[in-house]
Amino acid sequence: MTTTEKNTAADREVTGASIRLDGVEKLYKGQSEPAVASLDLDIEAGHIVAFVGPSGCGKTTTLKMINRLIEPTAGKIYIADRDVTGVNPDKLRQQIGYVIQSGGLFPHWTVERNVGAIPRLLGWDKQKIAERTRELLELVGLDPDEFGKRLPKDMSGGQQQRVGVARALAADPPVLLMDEPFSAVDPITRVRLQDSLIDIHHKLGKTIVIVTHDFEEATKLGDKVCIFSKGGHIEQYATPAEILANPATDFVKEFIGSGATLAQLSLTRVRDVELQPVVTATVGEPSKDVIARAKAAKDKWVVVVDRKGHPRAWPSVKEIGTVPEISSYSDPRLPVVAPSSTLQDALDAMLSASQGGALVVDGRNTVQGWLRMADVTDIIRGQLDDAQPDEQGYTEFAEAEHGGDAS
Numbered sequence: 001m002t003t004t005e006k007n008t009a010a011d012r013e014v015t016g017a018s019i020r021l022d023g024v025e026k027l028y029k030g031q032s033e034p035a036v037a038s039l040d041l042d043i044e045a046g047h048i049v050a051f052v053g054p055s056g057c058g059k060t061t062t063l064k065m066i067n068r069l070i071e072p073t074a075g076k077i078y079i080a081d082r083d084v085t086g087v088n089p090d091k092l093r094q095q096i097g098y099v100i101q102s103g104g105l106f107p108h109w110t111v112e113r114n115v116g117a118i119p120r121l122l123g124w125d126k127q128k129i130a131e132r133t134r135e136l137l138e139l140v141g142l143d144p145d146e147f148g149k150r151l152p153k154d155m156s157g158g159q160q161q162r163v164g165v166a167r168a169l170a171a172d173p174p175v176l177l178m179d180e181p182f183s184a185v186d187p188i189t190r191v192r193l194q195d196s197l198i199d200i201h202h203k204l205g206k207t208i209v210i211v212t213h214d215f216e217e218a219t220k221l222g223d224k225v226c227i228f229s230k231g232g233h234i235e236q237y238a239t240p241a242e243i244l245a246n247p248a249t250d251f252v253k254e255f256i257g258s259g260a261t262l263a264q265l266s267l268t269r270v271r272d273v274e275l276q277p278v279v280t281a282t283v284g285e286p287s288k289d290v291i292a293r294a295k296a297a298k299d300k301w302v303v304v305v306d307r308k309g310h311p312r313a314w315p316s317v318k319e320i321g322t323v324p325e326i327s328s329y330s331d332p333r334l335p336v337v338a339p340s341s342t343l344q345d346a347l348d349a350m351l352s353a354s355q356g357g358a359l360v361v362d363g364r365n366t367v368q369g370w371l372r373m374a375d376v377t378d379i380i381r382g383q384l385d386d387a388q389p390d391e392q393g394y395t396e397f398a399e400a401e402h403g404g405d406a407s
């Protein structure tokens with residue numbers, strides 16, 4: 001059985017601050033029932049906590065009370081053990097990064113100007129702002145020379161979202177709040193953004209609270225997941241593994257429902273699985289040299305990389321044999337995952353590219369190796385066999401898989 005544990009906060013540097021909600025309540029004007037009623041919640045410094053729950057249960061209200069975009073009607077909020085309910089809200093928000101669905105960028109400002117917004121407000125000098133902006137754009141995977149002067153409208157949704165994250169991190173806040181940041185992008189971009197958030201969190205150790213509609217996303221990102229029901233009532237607040245193994249209430253059972261088997265898959269990471277080595281080739285290289293190298297390594301496929309080592313295509317040795325040199329073709333459907341991707345992501349990538357494997361790249365998009373679909377399905381079977389036999393969903397799925405083998 002592979003490890004399903006995440007990197008605990010213990011093996012990363014913590015720069016984030018703890019957050020504590022103590023009897024927090026929000027009663028909106030003209031409403032008879034509070035949107036959030038008497039909420040107690042402790043978030044450890046350096047953790048990612050994911051808020052999930054049905055529409056209207058109070059996730060956004062709770063998040064916005066943490067940075068006082070919404071004023072609580074009652075209760076106290078502590079950040080790093082300091083009561084912030086009396087602090088000047090503008091000052092408070094300069095110390096809390098905030099990312100919303102569409103990135104929330106100023107449309108008439110260039111990327112640079114957007115990212116430097118808070119440092120400018122804080123009166124940093126120009127040089128320092130320019131350096132910080134470059135550093136952050138690189139951190140979120142955008143080339144500062146290519147994107148710095150662009151306007152948000154000339155970028156994809158995923159790229160805009162990366163700028164949104166860079167902007168939220170600009171003044172190095174200990175806390176980052178994110179409200180459904182990835183819900184407006186396509187599924188593949190979404191996985192990439194999730195992976196880069198995990199990467200950034202690993203590097204920076206901030207405390208992150210992220211609201212999502214998607215339980216699978218919550219289990220992938222959260223050290224802990226907080227499942228809310230109406231009125232900001234906490235049904236369960238625990239690690240993803242605990243929630244899956246022991247749903248605390250019927251509400252939780254129903255909420256995780258059919259997603260539970262899939263969510264189980266999202267607890268195992270690509271980095272937990274042994275990768276296959278790859279033979280790489282560069283554009284313009286004579287095919288016969290590449291074929292000789294592949295044969296020596298007993299490989300049937302070759303990964304074509306550009307000068308920076310980024311993958312472009314994944315042809316077979318046979319295909320290469322039909323041309324004199326390696327072509328510059330770039331495969332738009334190349335299945336690529338990160339070490340922090342879940343097996344669920346990896347399977348999705350393989351299936352949508354109709355390939356029996358996926359390439360694994362590091363944070364710099366350099367190829368590390370490839371993951372075989374057969375290895376993933378073996379692990380899934382192992383997990384399913386380990387699952388309690390009386391868990392209906394798991395056994396049904398396992399039988400279907402074995403049935404498929406026998407036929």
Ligand SMILES: Nc1ncnc2c1ncn2[C@@H]1O[C@H](COP(=O)(O)OP(=O)(O)OP(=O)(O)O)[C@@H](O)[C@H]1O
Pocket residue numbers: 028029031035053054055056057058059060061062
């Ligand atoms: N400004 C407001 N005035 C009155 N009621 C509000 C206001 N904002 C939110 N509400 C109500 O408070 C409740 C909680 O809303 P909230 O936006 O926090 O839910 P949510 O969990 O974020 O939902 P969703 O998943 O749809 O984003 C809802 O019933 C909503 O209608």
Ligand SMILES: [Mg+2]
Pocket residue numbers: 059060061
């Ligand atoms: Mg909301």
